[in-house]
Amino acid sequence: MNMPVALVVDDEPDIRELLDITLSRMNIRACCVENIKAARQLLSSQHFDLCLTDMRLPDGDGLALVEYIQESGMQLPVAVITAHGSMDIAVSAMKKGAFDFLSKPVDLAALRQLVNNALRVSPNVLEKDRRTRETLLGESDMMCEIRSKIQKVARNQAPIYISGESGSGKELVAKLIHQQGPRAEKPFVAINCGAIPHELMESEFFGHKKGSFSGAIADKQGLFQAADGGTLFLDEVADLPLALQVKLLRAIQEKKIRPVGEQHEIAVDVRLLSATHKDLAQMVREGSFRQDLYYRINVIELNLPPLRARAADIVQIAEHLLARLAKANQMPVPRFSPQALAALQRYEFPGNVRELENILERALALHEGDRIDVGDLNLRIEEDESTKPQRNFNADKMSLGSYLEDVEKKALAAALEENRWNKTAAAKQLGMTFRSFRYRLKKLGLE
Structure with missing residues (x-):
């Protein structure tokens, strides 16, 4: 009686037939058309729960249809079907409001997962917002705008980049995006990229097979597999080494991973959210962060005010x-x-x-x-510069060694606090080895 209805727009009869059969087996009725003009006519005359559109159509491209649906105010998830390797087009579609994308040749398992996610996007997102907004407090214009953006971006599957200073609530925002989206019942997996030793990163992200390296005594599931069907939140993504950035880029584009020691790739369905307090654009200019990965994870940016x-x-x-x-x-x-x-x-x-x-x-x-x-x-209120007492080194009051030791203590303590007391991440931030960092903590009485 309440069978969902999908609009399929593709000029290839074989693709239309494949999508029609697949959707009908999922108890979804498909209305298939071959161009944008026919699609717009149907959209103006009946209700749809989902739209699947090819990017190349006889009378235009799928982006035009995505824009039309967005401008009309329809609460309709649109997924675009792109040629293999056309990730730039898929990114452009998601920037314009597309829900997700599929690459040709169409993987039927990925198609079914995408359709299920799209049908879970409820028009009653505002109701969810009322239930969860107490965790993101504030009635300032800034916070009202942030909550509104969370509500909007939660509806699609585009990668989100959350920027903001340390302690501003980036992980909280990531959780709210997950909770208000179609993956709310699936896992939310968060990882601090700065807390993983570089030599273990590939195994942590993608898993490994038993015997693939010294110490691999059993098969291990990686973070992508743990978050399959749900959301993977990469906190402090700027700390990823360049070698892993290449593998992460492939995982995002292909929606597949290869565990260490495995011969075959494994399909994964993950919504990727990332965050850092660093200036990622500046890191791209300096060459310490890949530009292509930056554009993939930064399809939509949310900036949190201090x-x-x-x-x-x-x-x-x-x-x-x-x-x-x-x-x-x-x-x-x-x-x-x-x-x-x-x-x-x-x-x-x-x-x-x-x-x-x-x-x-x-x-x-x-x-x-x-x-x-x-x-x-016990607030550390800074005085005005004109009335602030002199805090520079004074040889009459303290030795140079004591002064430098005090400066070092403050730097170590600040790094620890900024990295949530994670010593590995704090040592990396200060450009020190973990062993040297531990030694300085012990010597200065901060252990």
Whole structure:
């Protein structure tokens, strides 16, 4: 009675027949046409749940149909079928709003997976947004726009690049994109690329076969296979070595991977999200990040504003975090003094929301009574340059060795905090070997 209906647009009779048969076996009725004109006529007269269109058509290309559907405001997922190796065209289609793409010759298993994903895109995404928006707080114009973008990009399968400073909530945004999309019931797999030793990266991403290298005592599933059907989030993607960037590019383009030691490729269906606090465009210009991979993962970019740029949201976020922390510690929720709230709104938050949470966790542990005052926050407020006391090295007050040791301590501590206390990633950021980094931590009493 409620059989889904798909619009198939292709000028090759064999492809139309193949798609028609495949869809009918999935209990989906297909309406097949051979050009854009016929497709537009059908779109204006009846409802469809999905559209599959070839890119090369007698009266234009599939991009024109994608644009027409987007401009008309139809909530209709469109997948484009491209010639083998035409990834640039597929990327252009997804930038214009296409749901996903398929390459010729059409892989039927990939087609069925794509169709199932498309049919799970509910027009009631706004309802999901109301259920999950409490995790992305703030009523500033910036945050309202971010939530609106999440709602839109969650509907398709285009790779998303999330940029923003450390601690600004990039992983949270990635989770919301996953939760509000058609893959919500499938795995969400997140990995910090800077935390994996380079020699293990290929195995971690693509898996390996038993005996493929020393120490491979059993078959191992990689991250792509673990996320199959769901979403793979690559945090700090800028830390990927160039050799792995080449293999990642192929996995994205072909939707296939080859585990280490395996002779055959394995098809995988993964929505790729990536993020970094570094300037990826600058890294491309410097040659430390591949330009072709940059364009593949950056089909759509979401830039998260730093917390200091939306001071109006700080009170709401602080109260939410404090209530959550108090509940986790089975403590009554204290209130903020007006002075404490004012101080939080003035503070620059170089570590963004993550730093705010750390400040509140410390204040919750150390405060007395039923409220948190300015002193409990222990904010590192920077004075104005004209009134700031001289902090340069003074030989009369301290030795050069002590001064340099203090500078080194601060640099090591900052790197650890920025990398969530991951020593491997912090050492790499500072250009040190892990062994040397461990030695300096121990010597300086930071172990």
